[in-house]
Amino acid sequence: MLEELSVRNFALVDSLTLGFENGFSVLTGETGAGKSIIVGSISFLLGAKADAEVIRSGCDEAAVSAVVTVAPQNRDALGWLASRDIAADDGSVIVRRAVKSSGRSSIYIQNVPVTRGDLAEFMALLFDLHGQHTHETLLHKETHRKYLDRFAGLEDEALAFNKVFMELSDKRKALESSLSSERDRDARLEILNYGVDEVTKANPKPGEIKELETEAQRLGDFEKLSLQVNSAAEAFFDGEASLLSLARHTRTGMDNAASIDASLQPLLKRMEDLFYEAEDLAGEFRSYRDSLSYDPQRLEEVEDRLALLHKLKKKYVPSGARENAGAEESLLTWKTEAEAEIEALTGAEENRDKLRGEISALEKSIASRASALSAKRIEGAKKLGRGISSILSRLGMPNAKFEASVTAKMSERASLLCGPWGADDVEFLISANAGEPLKELARIASGGELSRVMLAIKTVLAGEAKGEAASDANAETLIFDEIDTGIGGEVALSVGEYLAQIGKGKQIFCVTHLASIAVRADNHLKVEKRVIAGEGGGRTVTGVSLLKPGERRQEIARMLAGEGGAAALAHADELLAKYGRS
Structure with a gap:
């Protein structure tokens, strides 16, 4: 509270x-x-x-x-x-x-x-708040099922049904998608198998394109490369006045000079280091020059290999990855993904059979759950109808008959049709007066009648329906x-009495x-x-005060006549004496 x-x-x-x-x-x-x-x-x-x-x-x-x-x-x-x-x-x-x-x-x-x-x-x-316009929701048929499920304690069961229904819907969509794409499967498999075969035969290695491009450039410019290398070799170690000969001669002179002046020893050491480094470098350079050879057949092989890899890269590697150094890795990644897709497409029929089995099991579960929900809703609807009719009789509608109608949803072919919340159409019907047929709530002309129906529904859901309380009567x-x-007179007295009760x-x-x-x-x-x-x-401010007996008398008189005259006060005293709480 x-x-x-x-x-x-x-x-x-x-x-x-x-x-x-x-x-x-x-x-x-x-x-x-x-x-x-x-x-x-x-x-x-x-x-x-x-x-x-x-x-x-x-x-x-x-x-x-x-x-x-x-x-x-x-x-x-x-x-x-x-x-x-x-x-x-x-x-x-x-x-x-x-x-x-x-x-x-x-x-x-x-x-x-x-x-x-x-x-x-x-x-x-x-808390349960019924605002001035809450009764408008009562006119919407889609809310009636919610009210009935709440009264009958079926909200959790309805949610569980909805979960299974949505799962069934998803699997049906998956099967439909699989069947619609079946005609494209063979063509797709042919493309994927051909591509995987191409990449497998090519067997690209990571970094291979860059290495091949370097070798192709060397072989393509062999004459120019050879000329430059021979020229450098002559200056470095082949000529009579080569750099290596000068370094050897200088080292010998520095050695003689250091034997005369010991202060030259550090310079001699540095000269010796320079000579040994030059001699070692000359050896490696000589080996490189001697290994140079022109092989037109190798050049052709390299160019053919490059052409193949570039073709595969353009064909299978996404455009954003074509300029990256890791293009060969992207090509191998495509192959792996293609093989996985081939496996999935090859097993599509097996997957469809599995889906069909799951759908069949879910359909049986849905049918069983819907049947159980329907039975419980029908039973709950009887109690709800009796409870609300009883309350309405105490709210100035003694001849009112309220019914929560539960009927099976039917397809155009007259077969049972399940929706997200079961196989039932739930609608509240009422006959406000004796001899009148049950009608939809939306056809009630009196706002006062509708307000009393909402009051009855709210209180029965809160567990006040003559012992036929809702299982979730927590409010x-x-x-x-x-x-x-829209009410007044004797009806207002009945409503007041009921609220007090x-x-x-x-x-x-x-x-x-x-x-x-x-x-x-x-x-x-x-x-x-x-x-x-x-x-x-x-x-301007709004304030609220708890009225004392004398103040309450004045307020009741104001509500009766708009002012606190003697007649209004006398009427207020009469009402308070007859209906007031001690």
Whole structure:
């Protein structure tokens, strides 16, 4: 239940802290006083979408926090907290949500930061909010199946069915894709096999292209290379005045000079090093010159090999890799990938047979699951219909008959048709008056009737349908925003009586304009605007106060007649005496 609510800088609310009791509480006030703001702040705390527009003008941040109590029997909520290592303090949990003018928000449950999705998931286990326009969703047939599954405790089973259905759908698509591409398989295999054979025969080696290009250049320019090498050899070691001869002669002279002047020994050492290095270099250069030979046949082989590798590279290597040094590796990678594709295509029929088997097994599972779901929905629909009809009789519709119709989906060929959530069409039907046939909810003309149907559905889902409670009856607090739309007179008295009755087991909040509902409340809160003096004419703020008996009398009179005259006060006294809670 909601123990305490604190609102700061939210819309017209400056700062507000309210404590709440169990039972049935009403919020009343003049039209435009800000009742919707209070409901909006609670909705904000329940995880509704919100942006910086909710921040009070001139402020940087709006914040709403609450102290909520989790009942010991609410195992889902306690399990949710335990799974996230969040501990309740003697059953109490502090929930905070804030949004800044920048649009950034923060959400905490017991000082543990959570996402908006987490907040909505947790608070849904404690609160059920019925807003002014919630009943519009009741007109959409696709929501009826969700309501029935929730009442019958079939939500998890329906989700499991949906998972299997989606798996079946994916496998059917995979099989269809495989079959549609079968005609292209042979052509693709022929191309891949030919390419793999080409690359295998060529047997490229990493770095081979660069090596071949270097050898081709050497063989192609052999005459020029030979001329330059012979010229260098003559200058280095072949000629009478070659560099090596001069170095040998200089070394001998330095040796003689150092024997006369010992200070030349370091220079002699360096000269000897230079001579030995030149002699070693000359030996290697001589070997290179002697190895030079022109082989026109080798040149032709190199050019042919290069042409083959360039052709394969252009044919099979992606354009972005053709200029890279690792083009041969890319060619080998293509071969590996092509071989894998060949294997996959060769085993396509085997894979199709496997898919067919899996599809057949899933179809049997779907049929079995759909049949089980249908049986449970039909049984749940009977209980839901009885529960809602019973509640409607207490809400001024004694002759109303409500039915949750569950019929099999049928194809154009009159065969059973499964959808993502089963093989059932679920639709809520109602006969509001004796002798009238059952009709779709969308054809109900009275907004008051529709509001009462939604009230009945909300309370039966919360576990208040004469013992035929939903298995997920966790919501400890029910909030109804103007559930009295389109009703009055005796019907309003019935609605007030019913809300007071379910308030014995649940915490109920109801925003209402009707005195006949307000007098039934255990707690009466009044929402009103006031202007705080200040520059520019002051500022408007919304406030909420818990009414004392005398104040409540005045508010009931205002709701009856718009003012607190003697007649209105007398009528208020009469209603409070007859229907008020002691």
